[in-house]
Amino acid sequence: MTTLEEFLAEARRRGASDLHISAGAVPYVRVEGEIARLPREEIDTQEADALGAACAKRGGVAPGSDVDFCFETGDLGRFRVNLHRHARGAALAIKCIPVAVQPLAELGLPESLNEATWFRTGMVLATGPAGCGKTCTLAALLQQVNRSRKEHIVTIEDPIEFVFPSEGCNVTQRQVGPHTRSFSRALRAALREDPNVILVSELRDVETIRTAVVAAETGHLVLGTLHTRDAASTVSRLIDVFPPAEQEQIRTMIAASLRTVISQRLLPRLGGGRRVPAYEILQVTPAVAHVIRDGRTHQIASQLQTGRRQGMIDLDARLQEMVAEGLIDRATAARHAKNRKRFEDAG
Numbered sequence: 034m035t036t037l038e039e040f041l042a043e044a045r046r047r048g049a050s051d052l053h054i055s056a057g058a059v060p061y062v063r064v065e066g067e068i069a070r071l072p073r074e075e076i077d078t079q080e081a082d083a084l085g086a087a088c089a090k091r092g093g094v095a096p097g098s099d100v101d102f103c104f105e106t107g108d109l110g111r112f113r114v115n116l117h118r119h120a121r122g123a124a125l126a127i128k129c130i131p132v133a134v135q136p137l138a139e140l141g142l143p144e145s146l147n148e149a150t151w152f153r154t155g156m157v158l159a160t161g162p163a164g165c166g167k168t169c170t171l172a173a174l175l176q177q178v179n180r181s182r183k184e185h186i187v188t189i190e191d192p193i194e195f196v197f198p199s200e201g202c203n204v205t206q207r208q209v210g211p212h213t214r215s216f217s218r219a220l221r222a223a224l225r226e227d228p229n230v231i232l233v234s235e236l237r238d239v240e241t242i243r244t245a246v247v248a249a250e251t252g253h254l255v256l257g258t259l260h261t262r263d264a265a266s267t268v269s270r271l272i273d274v275f276p277p278a279e280q281e282q283i284r285t286m287i288a289a290s291l292r293t294v295i296s297q298r299l300l301p302r303l304g305g306g307r308r309v310p311a312y313e314i315l316q317v318t319p320a321v322a323h324v325i326r327d328g329r330t331h332q333i334a335s336q337l338q339t340g341r342r343q344g345m346i347d348l349d350a351r352l353q354e355m356v357a358e359g360l361i362d363r364a365t366a367a368r369h370a371k372n373r374k375r376f377e378d379a380g
Contacts, residue, residue, distance in 0.1 A: 034080055035073065037087045041109050043071065044129055050164070051129065056081035056122030065308050066164070066299065078122040085123040088114050101210075103130070103192040113194055130194050131169065134176045140169055141310045145344055146295065150177045153229075155292035156249040158236075160261045165298045166310060167258045168194055168234070174256060175232055179204060184229035189219040191234060202230070220244040224251070233257040239274045246271075246283070249290035263348055263371065264294045264315035265333040268325055281328075288326035291317045296348065298369060300361050309360050311369060313348035316340065334371075349375055 040060065044052040047069075049062035056078045060071040076084075085096055092102035092114060100116040113128040137144050149157045157174065159167040172195045179186060179202045186202045191209035198204070205226070213219035216233060217240035223231050224244075236242050236257045249255045261267040268287065275283045294315040299308040315321065315337060324332045337347040352366040356376070367376035 034083070037084055037091075038106065038109070040071075040084070041106065041112065041127070041129075044127070045109055049129055052127040053125070054081065054084055054127070055119070055124035058121070065306075066301065081123040081125075085116050085125055088125055088127070089116060101192055103194060105196075111194065111196070113192060128194075134172045134195055134197075135169060136176075137170075137173050140166065140173060142170065142173075142295075142297075142312060143314075146170075146174070146293075146314070147177050148344070149293045149295075150174055150181065152254050152292050154249060154252050154254060155290050156245060156255045156257065156287075157293045158257055158259055158267060158291075158295070160259045160264075160267045160294060160296045161298050162260065162262070167297065170295060170297065171232060171234075171256050171258060175230075178202065178230055178254075182229070185227055186230045186232065187223045187226055187228040188232040189213070189216055189223065189234065190232075191216070194234075216241040217244055220248065224248060224253075228253060230254045230256070235259075242271060242274055243283075246286050246290055250286060261296070263296045264313050264337065265330055267294050267296065267315075268330050268333060272330075284328055285326055288317075288322040291322075291325070293317065300355075300365055300369060303359060303362050303365075309355065311348060311351055311355060311361075312346070313337065313351065314344060314346050316344045318343050352376070 044062050047062055047064055049064050051063040053061040056076055059075050061068050089096040091104035094100055094102045098118040103111055103113045105111045110132040111130040115126040117124050137146050159170045161167055179197055179200045182201055184202050186204045188206045193206050193208045207213055207219055221244055231248055231253055233245055236245055236259050245255050259267055261270050271287050272280050272283055297310050297312040300311050302309050321336050337345050349370050349372055352370055355361045356363055356366050363376050367373045370376055
């Protein structure tokens with residue numbers, strides 16, 4: 034029987050982002066966004082249960098269904114695990130967390146984004162679909178804060194992925210489950226823990242968003258993620274999650290506290306190899322804040338198109354640059370563009 038360590042080592046060797054182990058199926062890895070079978074037989078129910086128990090033991094949790102946790106093993110690094118059950122038995126979805134925090138340049142993002150770490154107050158968000166690199170982007174920004182400032186960082190995560198040794202800053206990392214009941218509860222408590230910077234790994238619900246906005250308004254820098262497709266939809270989501278009676282006040286608060294939105298996705302590189310990030314960057318200038326405050330979020334697109342000198346870039350403009358640089362093909366750009374005709378007509 035293949036051991037858990039052997040599976041993890043094989044996933045690392047192949048440069049996989051994820052490893053899938055499931056009773057009644059062969060194991061799979063995800064490499065550069067695509068699923069590939071590992072060359073071995075189906076895993077039976079007994080083996081899947083044993084691998085699930087081995088994972089749970091390393092994570093210090095009880096085996097069960099729908100359990101999320103992280104663990105670290107030897108030279109193989111850290112792994113995030115979702116242990117669940119399905120029709121054939123136990124299954125594991127294991128994410129291979131990068132061994133080290135990569136700086137923005139290594140992630141393929143502009144180093145100018147490090148300027149977002151200069152803010153002393155406000156909210157900086159990384160957005161995009163699952164698996165687009167949001168966590169790595171926030172980790173790069175947080176590491177920059179950790180190394181360049183002398184402050185207190187509090188993170189609220191589910192689960193803790195990257196571990197940050199305290200460097201210039203004192204870093205306190207809390208995990209939903211073993212350390213706190215929920216994101217919103219931990220975020221409210223964080224305001225009494227003398228933080229300067231608060232990272233919330235996911236702004237999931239209205240109470241978490243409400244508290245994050247209040248924290249950003251009351252002298253803290255808040256970093257967080259949202260599952261939204263672009264900058265304009267991010268602003269809309271922050272507002273629309275609230276009841277209609279509260280939205281006017283929330284628009285004013287977000288206009289005052291939002292600083293930067295980084296919307297990203299990972300695209301297949303032309304010719305193969307490591308995927309490349311396409312991104313949209315919104316800087317909340319006084320003009321953008323005015324648009325948000327007045328409820329004209331549909332005009333954010335035009336602000337992106339004319340705000341290059343303020344560090345902004347529209348997703349379609351970045352896709353056009355990537356095609357010109359030979360990073361992606363025109364068909365890939367069209368699939369991910371907000372305006373597909375821009376690429377289809379040019380082809």
